[in-house]
Amino acid sequence: MEIQLKNDKPAVGNQVFLIAATAALRQLPLNENELAYVQAKLTDAPGLLTLNRLGRWIFIVAIDGGKAQNQQVELWRRRGNELAAIAKKEKIRAIEIHAADTGKGPLLAFAEGLALGNYAFTKYFTDGQAKQQYLSEVTLVHGDIAPADIERLKAIIDSVTLVRDMVNEPVVSLNALKLAERFGEMGREAGFTTEVLHQNQIESLRMGGLLAVNKGSIDPATFSILEWKPETALNSRPIILVGKGVVFDTGGLSLKPTPQSMDYMKSDMAGGAAVAGVIYLAARLKLPLYLMALVPATDNRPDGNAITPGDVITMHNGTTVEVLNTDAEGRLILADALSFARNYHPDLVIDVATLTGSAAMALSTQGIAGMGSAGAETMARLQQAGDEVYERVVEFPLWDEYDEMIKSDIADVKNIGSREAGAITAGKFLQRFTAYPWVHLDIAGPSFLPSADHYRPKGGSGTGVRLLFRFLENYVESIRPKADKLE
Ligand code: BES
Ligand code: MN
Ligand code: ZN
Numbered sequence: 488m489e490i491q492l493k494n495d496k497p498a499v500g501n502q503v504f505l506i507a508a509t510a511a512l513r514q515l516p517l518n519e520n521e522l523a524y525v526q527a528k529l530t531d532a533p534g535l536l537t538l539n540r541l542g543r544w545i546f547i548v549a550i551d552g553g554k555a556q557n558q559q560v561e562l563w564r565r566r567g568n569e570l571a572a573i574a575k576k577e578k579i580r581a582i583e584i585h586a587a588d589t590g591k592g593p594l595l596a597f598a599e600g601l602a603l604g605n606y607a608f609t610k611y612f613t614d615g616q617a618k619q620q621y622l623s624e625v626t627l628v629h630g631d632i633a634p635a636d637i638e639r640l641k642a643i644i645d646s647v648t649l650v651r652d653m654v655n656e657p658v659v660s661l662n663a664l665k666l667a668e669r670f671g672e673m674g675r676e677a678g679f680t681t682e683v684l685h686q687n688q689i690e691s692l693r694m695g696g697l698l699a700v701n702k703g704s705i706d707p708a709t710f711s712i713l714e715w716k717p718e719t720a721l722n723s724r725p726i727i728l729v730g731k732g733v734v735f736d737t738g739g740l741s742l743k744p745t746p747q748s749m750d751y752m753k754s755d756m757a758g759g760a761a762v763a764g765v766i767y768l769a770a771r772l773k774l775p776l777y778l779m780a781l782v783p784a785t786d787n788r789p790d791g792n793a794i795t796p797g798d799v800i801t802m803h804n805g806t807t808v809e810v811l812n813t814d815a816e817g818r819l820i821l822a823d824a825l826s827f828a829r830n831y832h833p834d835l836v837i838d839v840a841t842l843t844g845s846a847a848m849a850l851s852t853q854g855i856a857g858m859g860s861a862g863a864e865t866m867a868r869l870q871q872a873g874d875e876v877y878e879r880v881v882e883f884p885l886w887d888e889y890d891e892m893i894k895s896d897i898a899d900v901k902n903i904g905s906r907e908a909g910a911i912t913a914g915k916f917l918q919r920f921t922a923y924p925w926v927h928l929d930i931a932g933p934s935f936l937p938s939a940d941h942y943r944p945k946g947g948s949g950t951g952v953r954l955l956f957r958f959l960e961n962y963v964e965s966i967r968p969k970a971d972k973l974e
Pocket of ligand 2: 738
């Protein structure tokens with residue numbers, strides 16, 4: 488889908504008008520009957536109204552007032568997605584979107600929802616469904632929109648699309664090596680660097696957690712290091728994003744049952760894909776921050792030599808772990824990446840992982856479980872960004888008492904707690920491998936959807952990309968020297 492910008496208002500083709508107050512309806516190309524009809528309808532139930540003029544479409548869109556600002560923005564995104572559905576059904580190819588009296592914020596949000604909702608993973612259909620992306624030309628008409636706004640929107644859509652594609656790709660065509668290759672391609676396109684550590688280097692670095700999970704795999708593990716370090720960077724020590732890259736999680740010898748459990752586990756690299764998507768966005772939009780992403784990747788499978796319940800392993804930082812459940816593999820590979828992150832003396836480390844069913848049980852697909860040691864201000868900023876982009880974060884506690892639950896009889900720590908507080912004991916496990924301000928985001932619930940939720944399609948959602956990019960943009964604004972600000 489091509490999104491473009493126009494600053495004048497020639498009335499042609501299919502048009503969408505976004506309305507804040509019904510008074511704005513008078514400016515629209517409607518006759519008296521239509522005006523009365525639209526006015527009555529929108530007053531009764533604000534939403535998306537369709538007028539079909541023999542093949543030429545006019546849509547008039549309003550939202551419920553009286554909600555919080557971030558919820559109103561979200562309603563515009565959802566209305567945009569409704570248009571995507573109609574466009575698909577009616578085979579509409581091109582459309583012009585006008586902000587009648589709403590300003591550019593709602594227009595950009597509407598376009599974002601439209602483009603995000605227009606996503607489909609079609610590469611494996613052999614009957615040409617891939618070509619059924621009808622809406623191919625979207626023109627935004629508003630004098631206040633700058634070309635940079637459009638570039639930003641396009642980059643966000645492209646990033647979320649790339650991430651969704653990776654999450655939806657099955658392991659047969661996306662193993663750890665292929666995942667690393669995709670990061671390399673993204674880097675070449677956007678301008679960040681990717682270094683991939685291979686099996687022998689991972690062995691030399693004694694990444695015992697990643698190697699243990701990889702023991703049951705016939706494919707080698709990878710450890711990808713993505714870097715975006717512009718000359719304009721406002722920070723001298725990096726912000727590091729760490730993403731879980733389990734390309735398929737069978738559970739290993741602690742095998743998962745298939746229905747509603749193992750069957751979606753191609754998505755267990757969603758955190759790794761998301762952090763790559765954030766670096767991609769930062770590079771494409773030249774965000775003035777020094778950023779890195781670390782993605783340890785492997786599949787988790789049972790095999791003759793697979794890691795076995797009861798095994799004790801030694802991690803990258805020397806900690807010993809009693810592995811009592813091979814299905815708690817994410818924390819093992821992340822722990823090595825978190826220890827490794829220390830080499831870069833980071834300002835802040837945020838890990839993103841489909842880590843526990845427990846987080847999904849607590850929040851379903853609507854929320855991300857956040858926890859960490861970075862302090863209240865960082866958590867508040869993440870939650871603020873989450874509210875803005877509607878990838879909401881709720882804080883879970885990392886109280887000392889939970890450490891008791893992961894004490895091992897024979898090693899420094901064990902890799903499972905009990906059923907209770909499973910998302911938290913996973914976080915407590917990770918915390919032992921951090922020595923800097925750190926936040927853990929468990930995206931197990933929202934990363935892969937069993938059915939579409941507005942502009943988030945069934946399957947890979949791209950969760951984490953918009954959240955973290957907004958967080959970083961807001962961070963830039965907060966530290967940018969005041970003189971630089973153009974107000
Ligand atoms: N990848 C899963 C977590 C998961 C569950 C992600 C559902 C997405 C949807 C993770 O590796 C896992 O298996 N966690 C176990 C941990 C347990 C054995 C301590 C879980 O949550 O059941
Ligand atoms: Mn698992
Ligand atoms: Zn997993």
